[in-house]
Amino acid sequence: MELIPTSTVWMDGEFVAWDQAHVHVLTPSLHYGWGVYEGIRAYATDRGPAVFRLRDHLRRLHDSARVYLMDPGWSVDELTEISLELLRRTGLDSGYLRPIVYLSYGSMGVAPALDTARVAIAAWPWGSYLGETADQEGCRLVVSSWQRNGVHSVPPLAKATGAYVNSALAKVGALRAGYDDALMLTSTGHVAEASAANIFAVREGELVTPPVCDNILPGLTRDTVITLARDLGLTVREQSLTRSELYVADEAFLTGTAAEVVPVASVDDRPVAAGGCGPITKQLRDVFHDVVRGREPTYRHWLEFA
Structure with missing residues (x-):
């Protein structure tokens, strides 16, 4: 599916412009696939945008991070509030949210330094996945x-x-x-x-x-x-x-x-x-x-x- 940019991405503690959401090319997550993520949906409702089973998704994100020996550094409650604030800042009535836990630049090899975990969350419009x-x-x-x-x-x-x-x-x-x-x-x-x-x-x-x-x-x-x-x-x-x-x-x-x-x-x-x-x-x-x-x-x- 086409990725449609929005205005803002949250990266490990701050909201940054979409075009400034950069990760170093030498992150071990790019080279060895050491990262975990979630796909989450937001829907338009009669009370405004709502995210479906957000906490359950974020709990699974934490579980996935545990399997891969990473500490996200942000609690489920904190990531819940951040996700909702991101949705407000992007102005989306509905869409797709992608939180990801990845490793920062600083080590290289098949046994990367696992104490450099970072978290980012993006949100963008979403259409029909299979058409x-x-x-x-x-x-x-x-x-x-x-x-x-x-x-x-x-x-x-x-x-x-x-x-x-x-x-x-x-x-x-x-x-x-x-x-x-x-x-x-x-x-x-x-x-x-x-x-x-x-x-x-x-x-x-x-x-x-x-x-x-x-x-x-x-x-x-x-x-x-x-x-x-x-x-x-x-x-x-x-x-x-x-x-x-x-x-x-x-x-x-x-x-x-x-x-x-x-x-x-x-x-x-x-x-x-x-x-x-x-x-x-x-x-x-x-x-x-x-x-x-x-x-x-x-x-x-x-x-x-x-």
Whole structure:
């Protein structure tokens, strides 16, 4: 997606102009991928801009930093207030926030100095991650030849910058082959996730999604959809899926902060039975859109208003 600049970025204690948000070219985070980040969405509501599950995202940022032995130096509460102030300063009604913990200049090598952690947060406008057509008619997935990072290589539970080279290889390959996104498998052949989204299958009215032990990042949108589905009386099972089970699913959809809830039209050129956005997918997508925009009072505790 095109990156549309805004006026301001927060960098480790101060707000700076977008064009002045510089990091030294010799930061170990650039050379070795040693950094962690979050993707967070803000939405327009009847009370002004609101950030969805901001504290949960920032807690996960802290958890990811712990996995990579970094101390962000800013608490969840502090980063929450900074994020909301950044949203106010940029004047965005809705958009995408990207907090990142990275290493400052000062060391070089595969064992970088980890006591130089810095934090930055940017915000910018956001459109449709997979495109308007995919949102309405469903996205076309293809199983990637690149396996999903395993727990014995790079920790899937942490959103690490370097780990996303794995996702990028899969996504670029899918796009070049004419698909919308890649579906990544584990070393045992089970479905893990798309390049940057979790996946659900619907079969005979029940939802199935891969478990954490299948090398997924347990996304906050995934968690939101599981909660909403169960509150609606739907059965949700976290269990391993094979690609063949997706071939015969009644419905399938992706979830993610960037993607939100997007129907799957086909997997490996095999059309999903619903032919796009099936009834359960539509029900969950509509409820999700209401929740993030503050139209469902039951879930307003997930919103931080700017």
